[in-house]
Amino acid sequence: MSEPVPDTLVLLCRPGFEKDCGAEIMDSLARTDVAAWCRAEAGTGLVEVHSGGEWDARSALAGIRFDALVFARDWLAGRVLENLPVGDRVTPLLAAAHALGPFAGCWLQHVDTEEGRSVGKLCSRLQARVEGALNAQHLLARRAAMRLHVLFLSGSRAFVGVSPLANGARWSMGIPRLRLPGAPSRSAAKLEEALLYFLGDEAERLLRGGMSAVDLGAAPGGWTWILARRGLAVTAVDRGALSMQAQNAGAVRHLAQDAFAFRPAHPVDWLVCDIVDKPARVAELIERWFLNGWCRQAIFNLKLPMKQRQRDAAVMLARIVRELEAGGGRVACTARQLYHDREEITVWLRRV
Ligand SMILES: C[S@@+](CC[C@H](N)C(=O)[O-])C[C@H]1O[C@@H](n2cnc3c(N)ncnc32)[C@H](O)[C@@H]1O
Numbered sequence: 001m002s003e004p005v006p007d008t009l010v011l012l013c014r015p016g017f018e019k020d021c022g023a024e025i026m027d028s029l030a031r032t033d034v035a036a037w038c039r040a041e042a043g044t045g046l047v048e049v050h051s052g053g054e055w056d057a058r059s060a061l062a063g064i065r066f067d068a069l070v071f072a073r074d075w076l077a078g079r080v081l082e083n084l085p086v087g088d089r090v091t092p093l094l095a096a097a098h099a100l101g102p103f104a105g106c107w108l109q110h111v112d113t114e115e116g117r118s119v120g121k122l123c124s125r126l127q128a129r130v131e132g133a134l135n136a137q138h139l140l141a142r143r144a145a146m147r148l149h150v151l152f153l154s155g156s157r158a159f160v161g162v163s164p165l166a167n168g169a170r171w172s173m174g175i176p177r178l179r180l181p182g183a184p185s186r187s188a189a190k191l192e193e194a195l196l197y198f199l200g201d202e203a204e205r206l207l208r209g210g211m212s213a214v215d216l217g218a219a220p221g222g223w224t225w226i227l228a229r230r231g232l233a234v235t236a237v238d239r240g241a242l243s244m245q246a247q248n249a250g251a252v253r254h255l256a257q258d259a260f261a262f263r264p265a266h267p268v269d270w271l272v273c274d275i276v277d278k279p280a281r282v283a284e285l286i287e288r289w290f291l292n293g294w295c296r297q298a299i300f301n302l303k304l305p306m307k308q309r310q311r312d313a314a315v316m317l318a319r320i321v322r323e324l325e326a327g328g329g330r331v332a333c334t335a336r337q338l339y340h341d342r343e344e345i346t347v348w349l350r351r352v
Contacts, residue, residue, distance in 0.1 A: 003099035006077040006161040009036075009049040009057040010151060012173055013071050014337060015113050020310035021071035022047045025064075032063045045111040046153075047072075058162065066167050070335045070345055071310060073174025074109070076149035078161020086155065089126065094133050096160040097148050102141035104165055106130055106148040107172040119152045170197060175339050180226075184243035187274060188222030190340045194299050195226070198334060198348040206297070207232070212268040214295070216259035216285070217275030221246025228252050232270065237262050260285055264294050271295035279303055283316050286349065291327045297350040302335075304343050313345055320349065 013021035022040030025047060029036045036051040049060070057077035066075060081096050097103075108123040108130060110116040134140045134148065146162040153159070163169070170176070176193050183189070199206050209231025215224045219240035227234045228250030235253050236242055242254040255262065259275055271289050275282055279302040289295050306312045317335055324331045335347045 004079060005054060005056040006058055006079050006100070007050065007055055008078055008080065008159065008161075009060045010076050010078055010159050010161070011047040011049070011069075011072040012045060012074040012109075012111060012151075013047060014073065014339075014341075015043050015045040015111075017071050017309070017337065018042055018044060018047055021069075022049075023310045024069055024071050024314075025049055028064045028069065029060065032060070034060065043113065045113050045116065061162075061164050061167060066169070067334060067336075070313060071337050073112075073337075073339065074163070074169035074172065076151060076159065076161045076163040076168075078149065078151065078159035080153075081158050081160050082156070084156045084158060089158075090129050090133050093130065093150060093158070093160055094137065094139075097134075097150075098137070098139070100146070100148070100162050101134075101139040102144045103134060103139055103146055103148040103162070104142060104144040105140070106134060106150070107163070108150045108152065109173045110152045112173060112175075116153075119155055122155060123152060170200070182245060183222055184220045184225050184245040185222035186340075188226055190274070190301070190338060190346065191223045191226045191272065191299065193338045193340050194346045194348065197336060197338060198299070207270065211270060212266075213270035213272060214262075214264055214268050216262070216271070216273040218242060218246070218254070221249075221252075223272050223274055224252055225249045227270070227272065235264070235268075267293055268295050269297065271298040271300070273298065273300035275301075276303055279305075279313075279316055283320050287320055287323050290324050290331065290349070290351070297348070299346065299348050301341070301344045301346055304345060317347065320347075324349075 011021055018040035022038045034051055036049050039048045061077050108127050110119045146164055149161050149163040151159040178189050178192050180188050211232045213227050213232045213234045215236045218224045218236035219238035220243040224234045224236040224246045233251040237255050237257055237259045239256050286300055321333050330352050332352045333349050335345050337345045
């Protein structure tokens with residue numbers, strides 16, 4: 001008898017954004033001709049995608065680019081396992097996983113809700129035991145393309161499946177562990193995460209000492225602090241005060257001006273912008289910077305106060321790219337609701 005295949009595509013997202021995450025994955029699946037339906041219950045931080053017959057959800061992992069999704073924090077193709085015995089969860093987990101191996105490693109995780117976090121300790125407790133059992137059964141292979149991916153919905157119920165190392169979340173549950181002691185604001189974590197997520201291994205090349213940056217809406221200075229610590233010369237534009245930590249972080253110049261009226265004297269390597277304003281207004285501001293050749297790359301936030309967040313964000317991003325390409329030159333645009341983003345998404349835009 002053949003082994004049951006992973007029949008569910010499971011996505012994790014920020015609780016409250018299930019509809020957006022669901023709409024986005026359904027759009028992507030529609031382009032691959034898969035007839036699917038999804039369950040996206042508000043507040044669960046979880047989207048489940050099903051299809052008819054013996055759909056192998058691993059085909060979705062192969063056919064859709066994870067980094068093209070804005071609202072998914074993590075994903076896996078799995079099958080739900082019920083009634084895990086309290087005394088020994090590892091044996092049935094491994095039995096269900098066996099035919100999916102070998103694995104490069106394993107992630108045990110939960111959804112990012114209060115209820116979900118109550119199984120967090122269980123995940124930590126089981127991690128070493130599951131790895132030990134995988135090893136004993138010769139199911140670990142450093143060069144394998146997939147990891148074993150287990151998502152606990154409760155102590156007795158879990159999705160067991162796989163996710164590809166090369167086309168998936170950078171961090172389990174999409175949560176980076178950042179340590180930023182002395183940062184002037186919580187927002188610093190947003191830019192730090194954006195740099196890690198978007199630039200990855202290219203960070204040292206793309207953002208390095210000696211480069212210049214403008215930070216629009218800079219106060220109290222978390223983003224300026226992040227850039228200045230990496231050796232960039234930063235012009236921080238904000239009518240509000242810049243903290244001493246930011247001012248002392250390196251080559252920082254504060255201009256108490258309106259960010260929408262500000263014009264740089266010389267083009268800069270990087271523009272960053274964390275202004276809380278209408279997303280269309282911020283998008284126009286960024287377009288102006290690129291069309292005038294004032295920057296080569298930008299990282300900025302678009303706040304999402306609207307109802308149709310996924311659709312409106314997609315339309316706005318497409319418009320930015322269209323406008324810039326109509327103005328000459330090619331650009332690449334990657335957007336994501338990062339773990340540290342709340343009602344917003346972060347965008348990395350660059351000339352290519
Ligand atoms: C979310 S805060 C930025 C936090 C900052 N990224 C950090 O890491 O500390 C938004 C900032 O945008 C500034 N802002 C809003 N509209 C502005 C404008 N028209 N010109 C300049 N700054 C503006 C506000 O004063 C506020 O300090």
